[in-house]
Amino acid sequence: MSWAIQNLFWAPLAPFLAAGLIAIARRQQRSYAAALAVGAMTISLFVSVAALVTVLRAHPQTAPYREYFNFVWFQLGDGALQLGWVLDPLTALMSVMVSLVGLAIFVYSIGYMAHDENFTRFFCFMSLFAGAMLGLVIANSLLLLFICWELVGVSSYLLIGFWHQRPAAAAAAKKAFITTRIGDMGFLLGMVWLYSETGTLLFYNGGKGCLEAGALGRVVSGLTIGGMAVSTAIALLIFCGAIGKSGQLPLHVWLPDAMEGPTPVSALIHAATMVAAGVFLVARLFPLFAATSGGPAILATPLQVVTWVGSLTAVFAALIAVAQTDIKRILAYSTVSQLGFMMMGIGVGGFAVGIFHLITHAFFKALLFLGAGSVIHGCNGQQDIRFMGGLRRFMPLTFATYAIGMMALAGVPLFFSGFWSKDEILHSALKYSEVSQWPFFLGLFGALLTAFYMTRQMCYVFFGQYRGAEKAGGAHPHESPPVMTVPLIVLSVGAVMLGFLGTPAWPWFDSWLTGHHARLDWGALFEKHTLSVMALSAATVAAGIAQAWWLYGKRLPANPETKDILEEAFPRLFNLLRRKLFVDEFYEATLIRLNRWAAIVCDTFDRFVWQGIVMLAAYTIIGVSWLGRFTDDYIVNGGFNGGCETIRKGGGWMSTLQSGNVQSWLRTIGLALAALVIYLSWA
Numbered sequence: 001m002s003w004a005i006q007n008l009f010w011a012p013l014a015p016f017l018a019a020g021l022i023a024i025a026r027r028q029q030r031s032y033a034a035a036l037a038v039g040a041m042t043i044s045l046f047v048s049v050a051a052l053v054t055v056l057r058a059h060p061q062t063a064p065y066r067e068y069f070n071f072v073w074f075q076l077g078d079g080a081l082q083l084g085w086v087l088d089p090l091t092a093l094m095s096v097m098v099s100l101v102g103l104a105i106f107v108y109s110i111g112y113m114a115h116d117e118n119f120t121r122f123f124c125f126m127s128l129f130a131g132a133m134l135g136l137v138i139a140n141s142l143l144l145l146f147i148c149w150e151l152v153g154v155s156s157y158l159l160i161g162f163w164h165q166r167p168a169a170a171a172a173a174k175k176a177f178i179t180t181r182i183g184d185m186g187f188l189l190g191m192v193w194l195y196s197e198t199g200t201l202l203f204y205n206g207g208k209g210c211l212e213a214g215a216l217g218r219v220v221s222g223l224t225i226g227g228m229a230v231s232t233a234i235a236l237l238i239f240c241g242a243i244g245k246s247g248q249l250p251l252h253v254w255l256p257d258a259m260e261g262p263t264p265v266s267a268l269i270h271a272a273t274m275v276a277a278g279v280f281l282v283a284r285l286f287p288l289f290a291a292t293s294g295g296p297a298i299l300a301t302p303l304q305v306v307t308w309v310g311s312l313t314a315v316f317a318a319l320i321a322v323a324q325t326d327i328k329r330i331l332a333y334s335t336v337s338q339l340g341f342m343m344m345g346i347g348v349g350g351f352a353v354g355i356f357h358l359i360t361h362a363f364f365k366a367l368l369f370l371g372a373g374s375v376i377h378g379c380n381g382q383q384d385i386r387f388m389g390g391l392r393r394f395m396p397l398t399f400a401t402y403a404i405g406m407m408a409l410a411g412v413p414l415f416f417s418g419f420w421s422k423d424e425i426l427h428s429a430l431k432y433s434e435v436s437q438w439p440f441f442l443g444l445f446g447a448l449l450t451a452f453y454m455t456r457q458m459c460y461v462f463f464g465q466y467r468g469a470e471k472a473g474g475a476h477p478h479e480s481p482p483v484m485t486v487p488l489i490v491l492s493v494g495a496v497m498l499g500f501l502g503t504p505a506w507p508w509f510d511s512w513l514t515g516h517h518a519r520l521d522w523g524a525l526f527e528k529h530t531l532s533v534m535a536l537s538a539a540t541v542a543a544g545i546a547q548a549w550w551l552y553g554k555r556l557p558a559n560p561e562t563k564d565i566l567e568e569a570f571p572r573l574f575n576l577l578r579r580k581l582f583v584d585e586f587y588e589a590t591l592i593r594l595n596r597w598a599a600i601v602c603d604t605f606d607r608f609v610w611q612g613i614v615m616l617a618a619y620t621i622i623g624v625s626w627l628g629r630f631t632d633d634y635i636v637n638g639g640f641n642g643g644c645e646t647i648r649k650g651g652g653w654m655s656t657l658q659s660g661n662v663q664s665w666l667r668t669i670g671l672a673l674a675a676l677v678i679y680l681s682w683a
Contacts, residue, residue, distance in 0.1 A: 002505065004054040005087045006065045008045060011095055012148070014043040015131030022124040025331040030119045034110050037123040041103040048095035056512075057094045062525050064089050064515035068140045068204050082202055085551055086140035089513045090355065091663035092138040094280060099358055100494075101272035101366045104487040109264040111483035116262075117145025122162060129155035133273040134247055137280065142201040144208065147239070149187070149277060153180050156274050161262040171259040179254040181203045183244020190237030191524035194288075197222065197230060203284070206390050211287045220291045221659060227302075232293045238285060246278025246339045248313045253584055256332040263373030266328055270335040271366035279342045279358050282306060283351035299571050303347045307432070311442040316473070316581075318449035322456070323566070323577035326383050327372045330457050334409065335365060337446060341425055344439055349428025352513040356502045357425060360417035363494035364408035370488055371402035374480040375461060379468055385460040386560040394477040400486040401522075408459055408495040410545065413538040417499030422447060424502060424510075429534045442538050450543025456552050464556035504530045 018040035022033045058065035070084030085091075106126065113119050132151035139145040153176075161173025198215040200208060207214060221224035222230035243246070247255035255275065259266055267277060280288060289302040301312050317336035324330045338361050376383055378395050392399040408418040426447070427439035466477065479485070502509035504524040511518035524530060551565050567574040576582070 001069070001497035002054050002087075003201065005069050005085075006052040006086050008051055008069075008087055008091075011044045011047045011051075011099065011134075011138060012135035014040040014047075015127040015134065019124050019127035019131060020078040021636050022120060022127060023133070025120055026256060026421050027118070027120050028322060033120040033123045035108075037127045038103065040127055040675075041099060041106050041130060041161075044130070045096070045099040045103055045303075046093070048134075049098045051087055052092040052096050055087065055089050056091055064513065065080050066204060066441065070140060070202060070205060080139065080141070080630065082173060082200075082205070083144045084140035084202060084205075085138040086204060086619045087138075087514075089098050089279075090283060090351075091138050093355070093513070094276075097132055097362050098130070098272050098276075099134050101362050101491070102133075102268065104490055105143075105264050105267050105272070105366060106130075108267075108373070108484050108487040109262075110479050112264055112373055113262060118162070119541075122159075122262070124157060124421060125158045126264070127161065129268060130543075131274060133277065136277055137523070138667075142194065142203065142285075143588065145281070146187065146191060149186070149245070150655070151279075152245075152274050152277055153177060153184070155370065156258070156269060159265040159269070160258045160441030162265065166260065167256075169260040172260040173514075176254040179251055180244040181250050183240045183242070184235060186237045186240025187242075190234045190240075193230075193237065194219070194234050197234070211285065216287060216291045219288070229291075229370070231288060234307060235285070235289045235291075236431070238287075238304075239282065239302065239306065242278035242281045243309065244278070245281070246275050246343070247336045248278070248309050248340065248343060249316060250583075252313065252317065252336050255336055259326065259328040259332050260608065263328065263369060267330070267366045267369035267373070270332065270369060270624075271362045274340055275335060276358055276362065277338065279346070281355055282346050283345070283355050286351040289346075296676065297551075298593060304435070304448055305347075306343050307347030307439055309338045310345075310347060311429075311446075313337065313340030313607060314344060314446040315340075318446050318453065320577055320580050321453045322449060323564075323574050325385055325564075325578075327385050327388075327457065328369070328383060328572060330385075330453060331368050334368075334450065334454070334498070337450065338365070338409070341422060341446065341628040344443060345425040345428060347431035348439060350510075350514075353424050354426050355513065356509050357418075357421035360408070360421040360498050362496070363491050363498060364405045364418060367401060367405035367488060367491035367495055370484070370491065374484055374488065375477075377480050377484065378477040380477075382468055384560070384649065386557070388461045388466070388477075389464040389556065390462070390463040390466040391477055396477045397479060397485050398488065401485075401492045402462070404492040404495055406454045408499075409656055410454045410603045411447055411537065411541045412545075413541065415496060417497070419537070419541075420502050423534055423537050426529065426537055427504075430529065431534055444536070447537060448469070448544045450541045451541045452548045455545045458555060459548065459552035463553065465558070467557070467560050481505040525604055 015037075018036040020670065022036055026035055040297040041392075054357075055065050064087065065261055068084055068086040070082045072080045074081055075084045106123075108124065109122070116122060129152065132148045134156055135148035136145050136152060139148060147203045157177040159182070160176050161169050163169045191201065194210055197219050198210045200215070202209045203211045205212075209215065216231065217235060219231040224233050225232060244251045255270075261269075292435055314337045317333045317340065317431055321330050321333035321337065324333060338357070342354040342357050342361070344354075345357055369496055374395065375388070375398060376390060378391070379388060379399065382388065404416070408416040411419045411422045413419050422443075426440065426443050429443050432439055468477075500506070503520050504527075505526075506520050508518040554567060564574065579585070602615050
């Protein structure tokens with residue numbers, strides 16, 4: 001057993017310990033809290049890098065490197081419930097990403113939250129969040145994964161509602177927590193069902209794990225009442241949890257509102273932790289999702305559902321982002337859209353395709369959110385892009401790094417990681433056309449919209465004239481301090497360099513995750529299908545950027561009150577998109593109202609029916625008890641006591657005849673004899 005697997009548990013344990021120590025610290029111990037949090041994430045990064053190096057040195061030939069450590073949690077009769085952690089390429093890669101991006105966000109937070117009075121509490125919650133996500137990543141047990149999954153949910157509730165004095169923040173925290181619980185109910189049912197079918201929740205356990213051939217064979221061969229394979233039903237239930245955590249349709253509504261938390265929280269949730277958990281869950285359980293009773297794995301029903309949910313979410317969220325004006329909300333809907341791309345990638349091309357986009361997205365989306373935080377900080381708290389403009393002159397470093405993140409997200413060709421990861425998804429979707437061509441076309445349309453709304457945002461924020469003087473009290477924007485800009489530079493390097501690990505010429509990322517050796521082949525770039533997809537993708541991105549620049553580059557509004565160009569041209573459609581296609585209103589009018597009425601009906605039944613029945617039963621029992629008491633006191637006890645008193649008195653009278661006094665007896669006999677003589681004489 002390697003050193004890495006023996007010590008892998010330190011990756012989540014270090015942030016957990018930091019959270020516990022910060023929790024008992026005083027509010028004034030700000031430097032102590034920051035040092036503990038950053039130090040713990042540094043330890044996690046060191047352990048994760050050591051694990052990654054261990055996996056890289058393994059050089060697998062036919063299967064990915066895998067090593068695990070299981071232990072007994074507690075006994076269950078004759079059996080035992082086991083937990084454990086696993087080290088494989090997916091674990092190593094995800095743990096490095098979470099700890100590295102998390103560390104950059106932690107360092108950035110020192111500057112961003114410097115003036116917040118609850119600075120110490122903030123780092124306590126952030127450490128708890130990071131520890132939960134790292135525990136989820138290394139878990140070799142679906143139960144341990146679920147425990148950390150719920151800790152991530154609790155942490156997100158605490159962080160989204162960190163500024164709980166704001167009603168919007170408190171409402172957003174509750175919305176996120178409750179919405180994700182809906183999906184988690186399906187996850188829990190699927191987990192229980194999987195345990196009942198396989199007898200274990202360990203992923204790998206010497207051939208006895210639930211993701212190994214024996215267990216998968218049992219769940220594939222079983223059928224539900226409707227004829228669906230048990231493996232399909234379980235996978236779809238577990239996918240409900242992924243839909244909630246990763247903000248997929250129809251449970252996406254919580255994720256944009258999560259912007260009410262501090263910007264570092266938005267970066268952590270939308271890049272490295274919470275939303276990535278759903279995609280990671282599908283990737284970890286990919287053998288279960290791909291298991292089918294016949295035909296190729298790509299035709300498996302769970303993967304079809306994953307594909308369609310992802311592709312529809314990608315376009316749906318991108319459409320809404322076109323009409324938003326809050327800088328963080330635009331990025332939030334972008335995250336929903338990109339998560340849809342990841343799900344679609346897993347569905348059409350396998351888990352390596354989706355995870356590649358997850359890793360690249362983690363870096364450039366964290367860069368964008370932290371860049372947005374830098375903009376907000378420089379604009380004195382302003383988040384509305386209509387009150388910005390011309391910031392490239394005031395914030396050149398933020399502008400340069402934000403532009404890198406924007407081009408990576410938009411998929412600008414060749415030099416940005418988002419191009420290669422998105423291109424691989426589109427290439428896989430083109431192959432998926434044997435099943436349906438719609439995911440490919442939806443992916444292209446989503447890429448077009450992404451390039452359009454990100455260019456629109458760049459024009460509003462960094463070009464033109466500054467429009468926020470009135471809103472900001474006349475103060476000009478300013479560049480952020482180095483503690484905030486250095487993490488932007490680090491993340492921008494990742495946003496550029498990571499893409500070269502997964503090019504068609506050298507598909508190292510896909511090969512490494514699946515346990516094969518990648519070889520350099522420049523000719524693969526010029527294959528017919530590859531070159532056509534690259535050209536089409538590049539043309540799509542260019543069209544989106546050109547269209548946005550033509551509309552907004554030279555015709556930006558002079559003041560914040562001026563209507564958007566698209567709003568003037570298509571007022572009804574623009575308002576429909578600005579109002580998020582009225583999904584929240586639809587839920588309010590249907591599900592929430594139904595739930596409210598159901599609550600009223602239940603309350604009415606509870607107060608006037610069930611409570612009445614309970615009170616009637618209670619009063620009936622009281623009446624019966626009083627009747628029993630009356631019968632006991634006045635009938636049973638009265639008759640018995642009266643009879644006893646009569647016998648006592650009779651016994652007392654008879655006792656006078658048994659006094660033992662001879663003179664009394666003679667006197668009585670004499671009187672009786674005299675009475676007898678008188679009677680006889682008279683007679």
